Amino acid sequence: MAKLNINGKARDVQVEPDTPLLWVIREQVGLTGTKYGCGVAQCGACSVHLNGEITRSCSVRVGDVKPTDKIITIEGLSANASHPVQKAWAAVDVPQCGYCQSGQIMAAVALLKKKPKPTDADIDEAMTNICRCGTYQRIREAVHLAAGNPAPARAADRATRRS
Amino acid sequence: MKKMVFGNGQRLSRRNFVVGSAALAGGGLALGLNVPFAGEAAAQSGANELNVWVAIKPDDTCVIRIARSEMGQGTLTGLAQLVAEELECDWKKVTTEGITPSRNLASKRAWGDMSTGGSRGIRTSQDYVRRAGAAARIMLLQAAADQWKVPVGDLTVSNGVISHAASKRTISYGKIAAAAAKVAPPDQKAIKLKDPKDWKIAGKPLHRLDTADKLNGSKLYAIDVKLPGMLNAAIKDAPVFGAKVVSFDEAKIAKMPGVKKVVKVKDTAVAVVADTWWHAKTALEALPITWDEAENGKVSDATIAEHLKAGLAATENNGERKNGDALAAIAGAAKKVEATYYTPFVSHACMEMMNATVKLSSDKAEAWVATQNLEAALAALGEESGVPLAKCDVHRYDLGGGFGRRAGGHDYLRQAVTIAKEFPDTPVKLIWSREEDQAHDFYRPVAMCKMSAGLDEKGNLIGLHVKSSGQSINAWSNPAGIVGGKDRRQMQGWWEEPGDAQLGYTVPNLLIEYVMRNTHVPVGPWRGVNTNQNGIFMECFIEECARASGKDSLEFRRALMSNHPKHLAVLNAAAEKGDWGKPLLPGVHRGIAQFMGYGSYSAATAEVSVSKQGKLKVHRMVLATNCGHAVNPHQIAAQVEGGVAYGLSALFYGEMKIDKGRVTNTNFDTYEILRLAEMPKVETVVVPTHDFWGGVGEPTICVAAPAVLNALMAAIGRPIRNLPLKNEKLV
Numbered sequence: 001m002a003k004l005n006i007n008g009k010a011r012d013v014q015v016e017p018d019t020p021l022l023w024v025i026r027e028q029v030g031l032t033g034t035k036y037g038c039g040v041a042q043c044g045a046c047s048v049h050l051n052g053e054i055t056r057s058c059s060v061r062v063g064d065v066k067p068t069d070k071i072i073t074i075e076g077l078s079a080n081a082s083h084p085v086q087k088a089w090a091a092v093d094v095p096q097c098g099y100c101q102s103g104q105i106m107a108a109v110a111l112l113k114k115k116p117k118p119t120d121a122d123i124d125e126a127m128t129n130i131c132r133c134g135t136y137q138r139i140r141e142a143v144h145l146a147a148g149n150p151a152p153a154r155a156a157d158r159a160t161r162r163s
Numbered sequence: 164m165k166k167m168v169f170g171n172g173q174r175l176s177r178r179n180f181v182v183g184s185a186a187l188a189g190g191g192l193a194l195g196l197n198v199p200f201a202g203e204a205a206a207q208s209g210a211n212e213l214n215v216w217v218a219i220k221p222d223d224t225c226v227i228r229i230a231r232s233e234m235g236q237g238t239l240t241g242l243a244q245l246v247a248e249e250l251e252c253d254w255k256k257v258t259t260e261g262i263t264p265s266r267n268l269a270s271k272r273a274w275g276d277m278s279t280g281g282s283r284g285i286r287t288s289q290d291y292v293r294r295a296g297a298a299a300r301i302m303l304l305q306a307a308a309d310q311w312k313v314p315v316g317d318l319t320v321s322n323g324v325i326s327h328a329a330s331k332r333t334i335s336y337g338k339i340a341a342a343a344a345k346v347a348p349p350d351q352k353a354i355k356l357k358d359p360k361d362w363k364i365a366g367k368p369l370h371r372l373d374t375a376d377k378l379n380g381s382k383l384y385a386i387d388v389k390l391p392g393m394l395n396a397a398i399k400d401a402p403v404f405g406a407k408v409v410s411f412d413e414a415k416i417a418k419m420p421g422v423k424k425v426v427k428v429k430d431t432a433v434a435v436v437a438d439t440w441w442h443a444k445t446a447l448e449a450l451p452i453t454w455d456e457a458e459n460g461k462v463s464d465a466t467i468a469e470h471l472k473a474g475l476a477a478t479e480n481n482g483e484r485k486n487g488d489a490l491a492a493i494a495g496a497a498k499k500v501e502a503t504y505y506t507p508f509v510s511h512a513c514m515e516m517m518n519a520t521v522k523l524s525s526d527k528a529e530a531w532v533a534t535q536n537l538e539a540a541l542a543a544l545g546e547e548s549g550v551p552l553a554k555c556d557v558h559r560y561d562l563g564g565g566f567g568r569r570a571g572g573h574d575y576l577r578q579a580v581t582i583a584k585e586f587p588d589t590p591v592k593l594i595w596s597r598e599e600d601q602a603h604d605f606y607r608p609v610a611m612c613k614m615s616a617g618l619d620e621k622g623n624l625i626g627l628h629v630k631s632s633g634q635s636i637n638a639w640s641n642p643a644g645i646v647g648g649k650d651r652r653q654m655q656g657w658w659e660e661p662g663d664a665q666l667g668y669t670v671p672n673l674l675i676e677y678v679m680r681n682t683h684v685p686v687g688p689w690r691g692v693n694t695n696q697n698g699i700f701m702e703c704f705i706e707e708c709a710r711a712s713g714k715d716s717l718e719f720r721r722a723l724m725s726n727h728p729k730h731l732a733v734l735n736a737a738a739e740k741g742d743w744g745k746p747l748l749p750g751v752h753r754g755i756a757q758f759m760g761y762g763s764y765s766a767a768t769a770e771v772s773v774s775k776q777g778k779l780k781v782h783r784m785v786l787a788t789n790c791g792h793a794v795n796p797h798q799i800a801a802q803v804e805g806g807v808a809y810g811l812s813a814l815f816y817g818e819m820k821i822d823k824g825r826v827t828n829t830n831f832d833t834y835e836i837l838r839l840a841e842m843p844k845v846e847t848v849v850v851p852t853h854d855f856w857g858g859v860g861e862p863t864i865c866v867a868a869p870a871v872l873n874a875l876m877a878a879i880g881r882p883i884r885n886l887p888l889k890n891e892k893l894v
């Protein structure tokens with residue numbers, strides 16, 4: 001038995017305390033936008049916000065989550081995909097298969113909360129989720145767009161050229 | 164009775180329909196289609212069906228049917244663009260509807276081949292889907308002409324609105340569609356399609372149609388299926404490939420939370436079924452299982468390497484291309500170059516791991532599954548369940564990654580059927596853990612290749628001998644693809660024949676040999692298939708030859724390409740946009756490569772540096788591709804970027820470590836994947852010549868790794884010949 005606050009709603013769930021938060025979100029609460037990708041906190045497909053902090057939910061025991069902790073999943077990020085990050089994702093046409101994108105978006109939102117004008121280096125450091133389709137270049141562009149970074153900064157590393 | 168070979172090599176009786184066989188990437192097959200205008204499809208509610216591909220609702224919504232699978236590659240959007248182009252509808256009013264294989268079967272395959280592999284999704288359906296769009300337009304115009312009693316030739320159409328200029332009348336598609344549906348369809352063969360130069364929707368860099376629900380968590384993948392009363396299953400297949408289950412101790416886990424049953428799946432696997440997947444997985448991990456590993460338990464990376472090495476010295480011939488006398492030319496050459504390369508097994512690692520949900524009743528079988536070949540999935544469901552195909556149904560889901568892993572075989576679906584047999588009338592969802600997914604893939608095959616060349620006094624390449632020893636995909640999954648002992652597919656990219664995967668060089672004395680050396684490790688098509696290894700072997704060795712000749716890498720290649728103008732044009736495009744020959748910052752070095760696969764021509768440049776600590780950084784890559792007609796340049800660029808990420812991930816890290824017969828690196832902590840920080844800036848240069856239809860999803864991957872390796876050679880002054888790079892010291 002655990003009491004959780006997910007997307008602003010109180011939820012009572014019947015689970016063993018060592019159940020990963022990811023599987024509680026997916027199987028008990030029924031929110032499937034948060035994805036299973038590795039189970040060992042490597043890929044980030046399961047990323048949610050726990051009290052505003054980006055968290056890989058596959059590696060959090062539900063027994064360690066307090067009833068007062070605020071959990072936000074992709075479904076609770078905004079109404080009608082209206083968050084600036086979601087809008088930027090649409091404008092840049094980021095997703096391919098889409099499976100990892102919930103986690104990517106949650107990671108980008110958390111980054112922008114901490115660093116509203118991230119540099120490429122900030123994005124490199126924060127956006128560590130795995131995407132097998134290879135949408136990385138567009139993720140970088142969309143993060144800059146969501147941040148309102150000027151267009152020249154969006155043209156990534158061209159430092160290799162002399163002129 | 165005729166037999167058909169399926170993706171996993173299992174044979175299936177030809178029942179009352181023909182399934183596009185293996186659908187393995189690179190297989191290049193398309194069976195006879197009874198195409199469009201069969202007119203037997205069930206009409207979408209509220210929509211007027213003009214033919215099997217197009218239905219129009221009264222509110223002007225144009226429903227375009229899609230048969231091929233969508234796994235991120237953008238085929239859905241591209242196919243819709245091609246139909247909409249000929250239909251002359253309003254792109255903003257287009258929606259798509261996925262066809263299920265049962266519906267295709269019931270309609271005598273009105274939608275043709277549904278398989279999605281080999282970068283064929285658009286190029287092998289473009290003709291009939293465009294004709295369907297045009298036929299619908301002709302019917303809509305005819306209906307308006309009939310209603311207004313004017314000659315159809317006096318009408319024009321734009322954005323789904325038909326106009327009669329003389330009378331200033333207009334009508335939208337939605338308003339005339341019901342009447343148009345009753346117009347006799349035109350002869351599809353007689354329709355003159357638009358010249359692609361006149362395209363307004365196709366050929367444009369449009370956004371995808373299928374993005375919205377990927378942004379808010381609402382898109383349902385097969386792994387997300389929820390059904391009333393559904394149980395969940397976790398599975399462990401024998402860690403040693405081919406090993407058998409001897410016993411398991413069900414009593415040890417019977418009382419664990421949620422556990423319903425332990426099911427032996429075929430001879431090799433054990434599944435635990437529980438109320439939730441987490442319960443099933445937890446119990447499975449606690450279940451004692453003993454296996455009979457037999458001889459396979461002795462196989463390791465080292466024994467496999469010896470096996471391949473022996474192949475390099477062997478004399479049997481499983482594929483050959485020959486002109487002149489390469490061995491004599493090399494023996495008598497002024498200068499000789501020799502190198503041996505190695506590429507390991509690599510997993511697909513789709514983000515959505517393998518899974519399937521199956522419900523079996525006494526007279527019905529249903530599956531909810533993501534697959535690159537829906538018809539083969541239907542056949543697998545029927546075969547495995549014993550339920551007649553007409554009573555089988557496969558619910559289609561977009562794939563959370565395919566890359567060839569879901570192209571055939573349907574091992575995960577077959578397992579799910581076996582498990583579901585224990586629970587009649589109950590849906591059972593089988594999900595593989597990441598560890599299971601990594602340990603039981605059909606991997607990109609292992610290969611070793613010895614290359615020898617002779618240069619004359621002027622540094623010209625006068626003789627080239629390629630001897631490749633490696634595992635055959637066809638031997639594993641499609642023995643019919645090996646004809647007279649020759650496995651042409653293993654030489655993909657080195658072929659003489661134009662059109663698909665032709666070697667772009669003319670060498671006066673050439674000998675290419677393939678020696679088959681199979682292992683017990685399963686192999687299959689992996690994005691780009693054999694063009695990956697063959698592209699690395701050929702392009703890295705050509706680079707070594709260019710360096711030995713003292714010539715510029717680009718000029719050395721150009722001198723061999725005069726008979727291959729399309730290859731050359733793409734190489735030139737990459738060189739030009741990649742600033743070939745222009746100065747770089749100190750420490751940054753450039754490499755180049757070209758290769759061909761899937762009917763399209765590709766070339767790339769890469770700019771890299773190596774830090775004092777030996778860390779490789781790929782700064783920038785320029786990839787050029789000629790895919791003939793470019794249906795959506797924006798999505799082509801996305802596929803090029805994706806190919807770079809997939810190819811470089813394998814180049815840097817990809818390697819299944821085989822020890823005691825099993826894969827030992829089974830999650831992303833031990834099997835690393837390329838991440839955003841390592842992604843180079845990719846510039847895509849699309850140079851279509853508008854005279855053929857080539858593939859897009861796979862062709863460019865084969866130049867990504869060799870371009871980087873050649874830049875790396877320039878940076879460190881020596882070639883790296885064993886992959887992945889993580890095992891090599893770069894300083």
